[in-house]
Amino acid sequence: MSAPHTSTLSATPQTPSFRLIAVLGTVAMLSGLLIVLVYQWTLPTITEQKRLALERAVQAVIPGASSIETLVLEGGQLHPDSANVNGLHVYLGYDQAGTLQGIAAEGSGQGYADLVKILYGYDPACQCISGFKVVASRETPGFGDKLDRDPKFLANFQALDVQLDAEQQALANEVVTVKHGTKSKPWQIDAISGATVSSRAVGRAINDSASKLLPVLTPRLSEFAKRSP
Amino acid sequence: MPPSISPVELRTSPHVRTTQSVELIMRNVVYALLPISTWAIWQFGLSALALILTVTATCVATERFFNWMADRPSTLSDWSATITGLLLALTLPPGFPLWMAVVAGFVGIALGKALFGGLGFNVFNPALVGRAFVQAAFPVSITSWTPAFAPGRFTEFIPTTFTAPFTIPPDLGAWVKAAGVDGFTGATPLSLWKFDGVVTSSSDLFTGMSAGSAGETSALLILLCGAYLAVRKMMDWRIPAAVLGGAFATALAFWLWGGEHFPQPLFVLFSGGLMLGAVFMASDMVASPVTPLGIWIYGLFIGFITVIIRYFGGLPEGVMYAILLGNAVSPLIEQVTQPRIYGAKEAKK
Amino acid sequence: MDSKQTPITMDTFLAQVWRDNPVFVMALGMCPVLAVTSSATNGLAMGIASTFVLIGSNLLVSMLRKLIPKQVRIATYIVIIATFVTMVDYILQAMAPAIYAALGAFIQLIVVNCIILGRAEAYASKNGVLASVVNGAGTGAGFTLALLLLGGVREILGAGTLFGIDLFGPHFQPWLVMILPPGGFFALGAWLLLFSWLKQRKTRRAELKGEPLHAG
Numbered sequence: 001m002s003a004p005h006t007s008t009l010s011a012t013p014q015t016p017s018f019r020l021i022a023v024l025g026t027v028a029m030l031s032g033l034l035i036v037l038v039y040q041w042t043l044p045t046i047t048e049q050k051r052l053a054l055e056r057a058v059q060a061v062i063p064g065a066s067s068i069e070t071l072v073l074e075g076g077q078l079h080p081d082s083a084n085v086n087g088l089h090v091y092l093g094y095d096q097a098g099t100l101q102g103i104a105a106e107g108s109g110q111g112y113a114d115l116v117k118i119l120y121g122y123d124p125a126c127q128c129i130s131g132f133k134v135v136a137s138r139e140t141p142g143f144g145d146k147l148d149r150d151p152k153f154l155a156n157f158q159a160l161d162v163q164l165d166a167e168q169q170a171l172a173n174e175v176v177t178v179k180h181g182t183k184s185k186p187w188q189i190d191a192i193s194g195a196t197v198s199s200r201a202v203g204r205a206i207n208d209s210a211s212k213l214l215p216v217l218t219p220r221l222s223e224f225a226k227r228s229p
Numbered sequence: 230m231p232p233s234i235s236p237v238e239l240r241t242s243p244h245v246r247t248t249q250s251v252e253l254i255m256r257n258v259v260y261a262l263l264p265i266s267t268w269a270i271w272q273f274g275l276s277a278l279a280l281i282l283t284v285t286a287t288c289v290a291t292e293r294f295f296n297w298m299a300d301r302p303s304t305l306s307d308w309s310a311t312i313t314g315l316l317l318a319l320t321l322p323p324g325f326p327l328w329m330a331v332v333a334g335f336v337g338i339a340l341g342k343a344l345f346g347g348l349g350f351n352v353f354n355p356a357l358v359g360r361a362f363v364q365a366a367f368p369v370s371i372t373s374w375t376p377a378f379a380p381g382r383f384t385e386f387i388p389t390t391f392t393a394p395f396t397i398p399p400d401l402g403a404w405v406k407a408a409g410v411d412g413f414t415g416a417t418p419l420s421l422w423k424f425d426g427v428v429t430s431s432s433d434l435f436t437g438m439s440a441g442s443a444g445e446t447s448a449l450l451i452l453l454c455g456a457y458l459a460v461r462k463m464m465d466w467r468i469p470a471a472v473l474g475g476a477f478a479t480a481l482a483f484w485l486w487g488g489e490h491f492p493q494p495l496f497v498l499f500s501g502g503l504m505l506g507a508v509f510m511a512s513d514m515v516a517s518p519v520t521p522l523g524i525w526i527y528g529l530f531i532g533f534i535t536v537i538i539r540y541f542g543g544l545p546e547g548v549m550y551a552i553l554l555g556n557a558v559s560p561l562i563e564q565v566t567q568p569r570i571y572g573a574k575e576a577k578k
Numbered sequence: 579m580d581s582k583q584t585p586i587t588m589d590t591f592l593a594q595v596w597r598d599n600p601v602f603v604m605a606l607g608m609c610p611v612l613a614v615t616s617s618a619t620n621g622l623a624m625g626i627a628s629t630f631v632l633i634g635s636n637l638l639v640s641m642l643r644k645l646i647p648k649q650v651r652i653a654t655y656i657v658i659i660a661t662f663v664t665m666v667d668y669i670l671q672a673m674a675p676a677i678y679a680a681l682g683a684f685i686q687l688i689v690v691n692c693i694i695l696g697r698a699e700a701y702a703s704k705n706g707v708l709a710s711v712v713n714g715a716g717t718g719a720g721f722t723l724a725l726l727l728l729g730g731v732r733e734i735l736g737a738g739t740l741f742g743i744d745l746f747g748p749h750f751q752p753w754l755v756m757i758l759p760p761g762g763f764f765a766l767g768a769w770l771l772l773f774s775w776l777k778q779r780k781t782r783r784a785e786l787k788g789e790p791l792h793a794g
Contacts, residue, residue: 015647015648015649018648020647020649020650023642023645023646023647023650023654024650024653024654024657027642027646027654027657027658028657030661031657031658031660031661034661034665035661035664035665037666038665038669039668042668042669042671045673046668046671046672049671049672049675050675053675096673141691171753239653329751362755365755365758365760366753366754366755366756367751367753367754368754370751392751393749394748395746395750395751396750396751397749397750397751398751
């Protein structure tokens with residue numbers, strides 16, 4: 001220990017307050033400078049990585065999508081994406097010619113451990129769910145973490161029926177998860193045996209999100225159908 | 230000041246104030262477990278026999294290995310490792326792969342007993358430590374049940390029994406179908422109730438005509454064997470009584486409150502491993518309290534927790550965790566239920 | 579006690595890796611040790627991130643050690659450590675988003691890892707810049723080694739893979755418990771057992787040969 005600081009704290013402090021403040025202030029400023037430098041340096045890469053990750057997830061549920069347009073559902077309205085709107089994110093996937101290939105949307109449902117966040121694809125042509133991908137989950141490894149890898153479970157999402165009812169205000173049939181081996185209707189999801197709770201989370205996520213989104217989206221589908229490539 | 234008693238005979242727990250020795254008691258527990266093991270073999274066939282032999286041999290070998298590691302004389306003659314092995318085997322599904330059973334036996338003795346210093350020092354019931362480990366490690370295998378009284382049970386093994394070490398056991402679905410047992414869904418009475426709302430009749434449960442772990446199916450037989458030990462004063466009858474009483478009272482309360490959502494109290498009493506756990510595991514002499522009031526608190530606590538886990542937990546069966554929790558709190562229970570020493574004055578508040 | 583006289587030897591580095599291993603011998607920083615070691619990759623990434631913070635904070639603390647008044651030293655150390663943690667956080671987000679997602683909040687929690695504050699207080703504030711950097715690197719290497727050993731065992735048993743590479747083929751039965759939280763305790767306990775057993779054996783051998791015991 002260097003000489004001036006060997007005195008214990010209980011003895012009369014020899015360091016005046018302004019020195020303490022000055023040192024702390026200098027160190028904090030130095031720290032701030034370092035952080036800002038690193039932030040500036042990494043920001044473009046981080047943004048790019050996030051965009052890539054989103055693109056990959058959307059492409060996984062809308063096959064053939066090469067460009068994405070983001071919308072936000074808030075208060076029963078679809079808004080163009082901007083920083084000051086918070087709500088359910090909806091992604092329109094277009095192919096190279098600018099034709100709408102499908103729609104991906106966020107959803108979340110309570111799983112065994114925490115919310116299971118998913119991204120699901122909606123195919124307007126068949127009015128059905130065409131696929132889904134888990135974005136974030138803390139489900140038990142070995143049981144609930146195989147949701148988007150279990151081939152039998154994924155088979156549910158090749159054409160999961162989410163038609164709207166006659167008034168176009170709600171789903172004709174609620175999407176429900178049923179016990180393994182008892183699926184009998186196209187709007188039912190056959191749960192993974194041994195991971196019923198996690199399977200239900202996916203069902204609820206899709207049901208909640210689709211019943212909010214589809215009544216708003218369907219009337220406007222024609223304006224989204226094409227866009228200049 | 231505690232009164233001084235001399236001469237004092239120093240023994241490891243289990244402390245039983247009779248002339249019986251640890252060896253004698255343990256040997257009688259083995260005798261009491263034999264009819265239950267025989268019933269398990271009669272019910273589930275060759276696989277149950279192989280399972281019981283393998284687990285017991287593993288436990289005995291592990292015990293000997295740790296004796297050797299610690300440069301201590303063999304403790305096999307106190308029969309406690311044999312009991313752990315038998316009990317552990319009886320809590321596993323009959324078709325449990327033997328290599329996993331070896332893991333269970335080793336972990337039970339090593340983690341549950343040897344690391345604490347052997348018999349008398351174990352905080353938890355070693356058999357349950359082993360079972361809890363394999364429950365967490367191999368959750369699929371430990372819930373793969375096979376039908377009782379399959380026709381070919383004495384001529385062939387359940388296909389999962391001889392799974393090669395470290396590999397996934399084969400799917401039992403096809404075998405169960407081929408075995409020709411009608412209506413078997415691979416579920417125990419408890420999971421039938423929990424996931425399908427089907428209640429198995431109490432008389433079937435009482436006599437053991439249902440699927441389940443090797444030794445948990447016949448409540449009647451377990452009660453008889455427990456009664457033998459209790460009559461010979463080799464087991465404290467108050468522990469099983471308190472566990473079963475606690476479970477019954479909790480189940481009764483729920484049933485009276487909302488009968489349509491909860492099963493009958495008798496179903497709770499006779500299903501799953503509650504009977505085996507109450508009679509042979511909760512009564513583990515080392516890991517349970519010794520104070521008179523403490524014994525009742527301990528037992529009622531286990532019964533209560535069992536029912537709560539069964540009704541509201543993610544798993545259909547909760548006896549194992551309830552007993553382990555009971556073991557964990559038993560030092561605390563003993564501390565708060567210390568009886569007043571004869572002649573001593575009430576402590577000043 | 580001036581630092582300039584302390585010679586920097588291999589031991590400045592190696593003691594931290596083996597004899598005073600922060601995890602297996604000193605049992606420090608248990609929170610990340612148990613939480614992120616469900617795979618070898620996560621363990622390695624956490625180890626490297628912590629090593630970076632250790633070297634950076636040791637460097638800065640040692641450079642400023644004569645300027646920092648005793649009364650505010652802990653606050654200053656924490657500011658310095660937090661700076662490097664934030665840097666690691668951004669760099670990982672940019673370079674390895676998958677690992678960043680897997681490690682989650684534990685990257686930010688490096689701030690409160692007692693190994694790092696411990697090195698700043700016990701070593702960097704009393705020793706020269708170069709020695710502090712070497713010591714920090716050694717501690718980081720020891721921490722990384724420990725995380726890697728733990729993560730490796732847990733991943734091999736719990737998933738049958740190492741660094742995501744399948745080791746045993748499709749028939750392997752994973753021991754799920756090992757990648758669940760209890761598995762962290764089991765694996766840590768087993769490693770601690772092994773280390774103390776090795777230490778005991780070494781002591782015994784030294785006694786038999788009549789050699790002086792290794793200090794420490």
